[in-house]
Each structure stands twice: as structure tokens, then as C-alpha cells.
Amino acid sequence: MFSVELASKNFVKRLAIPSDSDDKVLIEGFLGELTEIGITEGIILEIQGTNGILRIDLTEEELLKLLPSAKANVKTQSLQEGQK
Numbered sequence: 001m002f003s004v005e006l007a008s009k010n011f012v013k014r015l016a017i018p019s020d021s022d023d024k025v026l027i028e029g030f031l032g033e034l035t036e037i038g039i040t041e042g043i044i045l046e047i048q049g050t051n052g053i054l055r056i057d058l059t060e061e062e063l064l065k066l067l068p069s070a071k072a073n074v075k076t077q078s079l080q081e082g083q084k
Contacts (some may be wrong), residue, residue: 006052061071
């Protein structure tokens with residue numbers, strides 16, 4: 001589960017719920033300058049910006065499992081770009 005709380009509807013870039021059978025939903029907006037990132041109640045990743053807050057059900061353990069692989073992907077991409 002996730003939630004997005006924005007200070008104003010002006011920070012919503014796009015909210016798309018197409019009527020076709022694909023069932024895709026797109027939510028885009030502007031959190032603004034990031035001010036804080038933390039884990040709330042041990043189970044919610046909370047990213048705060050000047051325009052709002054993004055909350056994602058993600059434990060600290062799950063986040064830590066994902067971070068090493070994310071760092072490896074960034075390093076691999078940087079090396080590949082350097083070889084071009």
C-alpha cells in the first residue's frame with residue numbers, strides 16, 4: 001500500500017485512470033525539495049518534501065535488502081556509460 005499527500009492540487013501533475021481494460025493507473029506529482037526520509041512505526045517508508053509526503057509500506061529490513069542491489073545497478077550503469 002502507498003499514499004501520497006500533497007499540500008495543494010497544484011502539485012499534481014497527472015492523475016490518469018483510463019477506461020480501457022488494461023486497469024493501469026498513473027499518479028504523478030511534485031513532492032518538492034526533499035526534506036526528510038525515515039521509517040515510521042517500523043513498517044512505513046516516509047519521504048517528505050516541501051510540497052507533500054509519500055508513504056510506502058516497506059519495512060526497514062525490506063529497504064536494506066533492496067539498497068545493495070540498487071547501488072550495484074548504479075555502478076554498472078556508470079561503468080557502461082563510461083565505455084561508450
